[in-house]
Amino acid sequence: MSQKTLIGASALAGAVAMAISGATFLASTDSATAATEKCYGVAMAGKNDCAAGPGTTCAGTSKVDFQGNAWKSVEAGTCTTMSLEGGRMGSLEPLDRDLPA
Amino acid sequence: MMRSAPDPQTGGTARFPSLPLPPRAGAGLKPEHVDQILADTQRIGFLEVHAENYMGDGGAPHRALTAIRREFPLSVHGVGLSIGSESGIDHAHLERLARVVERYEPAMVSEHLAWSSHDAGYFNDLLPVPYNAETLARVVAHVGRIQDRLKRHILIENPSTYVAFEETTMSEADFIREIATRSGCGLLLDVNNVFVSATNHGWKPLQYLRRFPLELVEEIHLAGHAEDTDDEGDVLLIDAHDRPVADAVWKLYEIVISQTGALPTLIEWDNDVPDWPVLRREARLADAILDRLGPASLLGSRHAAE
Amino acid sequence: MPPSEPARRSAQSEFSAALINPDLPPPVGVSGPRGKGARKRFAVYRNTVTVTRIDALADIFPAVQRLVGADFFRGMARIYLAQEPPVSAVLFEYGQGLAAFLERFEPVSELPYLPDVSRLERAWLDAFHAADADPLAPAALGAVPAEDLGDLTFTPHPAARMVRSRTAAVSIFSASREQRPLETIRPLEPEDGLITRPAHEVQVRLLPPGAADFFKALMTGATLAEAATLALGRQPGFDLPAAISAMLEAGIFSACSLSPAKTEHPQ
Numbered sequence: 001m002s003q004k005t006l007i008g009a010s011a012l013a014g015a016v017a018m019a020i021s022g023a024t025f026l027a028s029t030d031s032a033t034a035a036t037e038k039c040y041g042v043a044m045a046g047k048n049d050c051a052a053g054p055g056t057t058c059a060g061t062s063k064v065d066f067q068g069n070a071w072k073s074v075e076a077g078t079c080t081t082m083s084l085e086g087g088r089m090g091s092l093e094p095l096d097r098d099l100p101a
Numbered sequence: 102m103m104r105s106a107p108d109p110q111t112g113g114t115a116r117f118p119s120l121p122l123p124p125r126a127g128a129g130l131k132p133e134h135v136d137q138i139l140a141d142t143q144r145i146g147f148l149e150v151h152a153e154n155y156m157g158d159g160g161a162p163h164r165a166l167t168a169i170r171r172e173f174p175l176s177v178h179g180v181g182l183s184i185g186s187e188s189g190i191d192h193a194h195l196e197r198l199a200r201v202v203e204r205y206e207p208a209m210v211s212e213h214l215a216w217s218s219h220d221a222g223y224f225n226d227l228l229p230v231p232y233n234a235e236t237l238a239r240v241v242a243h244v245g246r247i248q249d250r251l252k253r254h255i256l257i258e259n260p261s262t263y264v265a266f267e268e269t270t271m272s273e274a275d276f277i278r279e280i281a282t283r284s285g286c287g288l289l290l291d292v293n294n295v296f297v298s299a300t301n302h303g304w305k306p307l308q309y310l311r312r313f314p315l316e317l318v319e320e321i322h323l324a325g326h327a328e329d330t331d332d333e334g335d336v337l338l339i340d341a342h343d344r345p346v347a348d349a350v351w352k353l354y355e356i357v358i359s360q361t362g363a364l365p366t367l368i369e370w371d372n373d374v375p376d377w378p379v380l381r382r383e384a385r386l387a388d389a390i391l392d393r394l395g396p397a398s399l400l401g402s403r404h405a406a407e
Numbered sequence: 408m409p410p411s412e413p414a415r416r417s418a419q420s421e422f423s424a425a426l427i428n429p430d431l432p433p434p435v436g437v438s439g440p441r442g443k444g445a446r447k448r449f450a451v452y453r454n455t456v457t458v459t460r461i462d463a464l465a466d467i468f469p470a471v472q473r474l475v476g477a478d479f480f481r482g483m484a485r486i487y488l489a490q491e492p493p494v495s496a497v498l499f500e501y502g503q504g505l506a507a508f509l510e511r512f513e514p515v516s517e518l519p520y521l522p523d524v525s526r527l528e529r530a531w532l533d534a535f536h537a538a539d540a541d542p543l544a545p546a547a548l549g550a551v552p553a554e555d556l557g558d559l560t561f562t563p564h565p566a567a568r569m570v571r572s573r574t575a576a577v578s579i580f581s582a583s584r585e586q587r588p589l590e591t592i593r594p595l596e597p598e599d600g601l602i603t604r605p606a607h608e609v610q611v612r613l614l615p616p617g618a619a620d621f622f623k624a625l626m627t628g629a630t631l632a633e634a635a636t637l638a639l640g641r642q643p644g645f646d647l648p649a650a651i652s653a654m655l656e657a658g659i660f661s662a663c664s665l666s667p668a669k670t671e672h673p674q
Contacts, residue, residue: 006557006632006633006635006636007557007632007635007636007639007647009553009554009556009557009632010553011647012553012556012557012631012632012635012647013553013556014648015635015647015648015651016548016549016551016556016648016651017549018648018651018652019545019548019648019649019651019652019654019655020545020546020548020549020651020652020655039136039607040132040135040136040139040161040164040165040168041132041133041134041135041136041165042132042161042162042165042607042608043132043133044132044154044161044162044499045466045467045469045499045532045535046463046466046467046498046499046500046501046502046532047151047154047463047466047498047499048151048153048154048180048181048225048496048497048498049151049180049342049371049372050151050178050180050213050227050342050369050371051324051340051341051342051343051369051371051372052226052227052261052339052340052341052342052451052455053226053341053372053454053455053456053457053458053459053462054327054339054341054454054455054458055327055329055337055339055450055451055454056329056330056337056447056448056450056451056454057450057454058454058457058458059454059457059458059461059481059485060426060429060450060452060453060454060455060456060457060458061429061450061453061454077473077474077475077476077479078473078474078476078583078589079474079475079518079521079589081588081589081590082579082589082590082592082594153496153497153498154499156497157497157499157535157536157537158536158537158538158539158565159536159537159538159539159565160534160535160536160537160539160566160604160607161535161607161608162536163539164539164607180496181496181497182496183496186419187417187418187419187420188419191496194495194496197497216419217496218496219419219420219422219423220420220423221423221424221426221427221492222492222493222494223492223493223494223495223496224423224426224456225455225456225459225460225463225493225496225498226452226455226456226459228419228422228426228452231418231436263448263449263451263452264433264437264438264439264445264448264449264452265437265438265439265440266436266437266438267436267437267438268418268436301440301448302440303440303441329447329451330447331439331443331444331447331448332439332443332444332445332446332447332448333439333443333444335443337447337448337451339451
């Protein structure tokens with residue numbers, strides 16, 4: 001890239017000066033840091049543990065959780081509340097096939 | 102380079118205080134309890150974490166565990182090393198465990214007599230092994246490799262199991278004794294697992310404990326279990342860690358402590374985790390038993406209070 | 408090697424196969440005590456494996472789960488995990504391939520934003536566990552002489568991620584995670600999302616037009632002058648001071664330095 005096509009040094013310097021002069025932004029960043037400094041209770045997603053799951057009558061023993069008509073459960077999702085352009089509603093297709101071999 | 106000042110938490114020079122596991126009750130650490138644990142005036146004896154949850158590079162989990170480690174004795178309990186695996190110990194996973202151990206300098210490191218990984222991936226379950234010479238040689242070799250890498254002695258925990266193997270030729274207690282004798286590892290006695298497995302296999306828990314090398318036990322686990330039924334309609338207990346410790350397990354624990362003396366005792370509660378005061382109440386029940394029966398034990402306390 | 412002799416499957420191979428295929432009987436040699444049946448006993452292991460794997464995905468992808476509903480999600484997760492079982496024993500690393508799976512999973516083809524929502528969720532957790540580093544301090548940038556600014560290059564913060572989407576994945580992601588209504592969102596509006604961890608918490612930002620080009624260029628090693636020129640060329644209304652301000656506030660970078668090539672004054 002040739003030096004001429006680049007943005008000028010003074011324009012860049014002006015932009016950086018404007019960016020870092022935002023006193024309100026600096027203050028808000030500092031206070032956000034302070035507020036979370038003492039708090040450790042952040043939940044962890046996807047934890048490992050050494051407990052056994054539920055007993056003998058759950059998902060592991062049936063071929064598929066849902067077969068054929070089980071997709072009426074789609075109503076439970078929130079995606080149906082958004083309309084896609086062209087008047088189509090976001091929806092899910094029924095699936096009545098087994099787990100792939 | 103133009104950088105901000107290094108974060109003191111990650112500076113790498115901060116050493117932790119040397120805090121051995123006391124012969125008191127501890128709790129499995131849950132992130133949602135950390136603030137309360139640090140603020141609690143009734144201090145818990147120690148905390149234990151599952152190593153895998155701290156195998157990330159940084160962030161909130163390490164920040165919380167660093168704060169805990171500065172103030173409490175820590176035990177690191179692995180759940181994913183798959184010591185009973187036919188396909189060997191995963192080198193990368195052992196290295197990640199070593200990194201957690203180097204980072205936190207825990208008082209204790211333990212793993213399970215189980216397998217959880219195979220060609221089909223990681224099962225996230227502690228799967229059983231047959232008790233025979235072939236499995237014994239494999240497990241002893243794996244424990245040796247782990248201890249060599251970590252440059253420390255580890256504890257191996259007795260499992261909860263639901264099925265038996267035709268290939269089994271030894272009792273579980275004898276098998277575990279042999280692992281310890283040959284590898285030099287210590288033992289973690291999960292009293293709930295003893296009760297669950299004994300019920301599921303029709304053993305007598307006290308006979309199991311009589312054969313078990315109690316003199317090699319360095320830590321105890323207690324947890325709640327769920328009830329189901331087997332194909333014949335008989336009771337099948339599940340190691341669910343989702344409720345208080347059962348009365349029968351407390352009774353068994355009293356018998357163990359009356360033999361061994363006071364030992365570090367962990368309350369595990371992994372599913373439907375309660376508020377901290379509920380978990381702490383379980384820990385206090387264990388502390389009361391340790392106070393009452395520990396000093397009068399047959400073997401005497403091998404972990405004298407500081 | 409003679410092709411006619413199939414290797415004897417190991418005991419744990421048999422056990423593994425039966426664990427994930429409920430049509431198979433419990434493995435040979437596995438029983439209850441005194442010859443009791445093993446079907447329900449073995450089912451304890453089957454359930455733990457399947458349920459905890461699905462639970463891990465549900466934990467990692469709460470917005471996706473809310474969008475499609477828990478029953479659909481769990482069913483879909485079973486198909487996904489049959490195709491792509493976790494390899495690592497570290498569960499929080501699971502689901503790296505979910506976005507690609509959703510792109511080819513027919514039943515969600517009417518939800519074109521779903522793969523990018525899942526990319527944002529996966530990026531969120533990667534940022535959560537990323538190595539610690541302090542974000543570049545505004546004062547450090549302010550201390551650079553004006554004539555050197557154009558030649559500055561930046562070190563990405565370990566937690567910084569970007570997800571560029573042809574859909575409104577960022578708005579859908581945040582509304583879904585915060586349990587806000589989705590009705591007002593136009594799902595096919597393109598959006599760029601920025602994931603960072605400036606202090607102790609992961610933050611997700613919706614980027615203004617042009618900013619993603621600017622940040623992407625800087626994250627891949629362009630100088631400040633090159634990145635600004637690129638962004639201005641693609642988006643004439645690009646607000647450079649606002650982008651630099653956002654870059655510092657969000658903590659996209661942990662350090663800056665003078666690009667070695669530029670300091671040698673090439674002709």
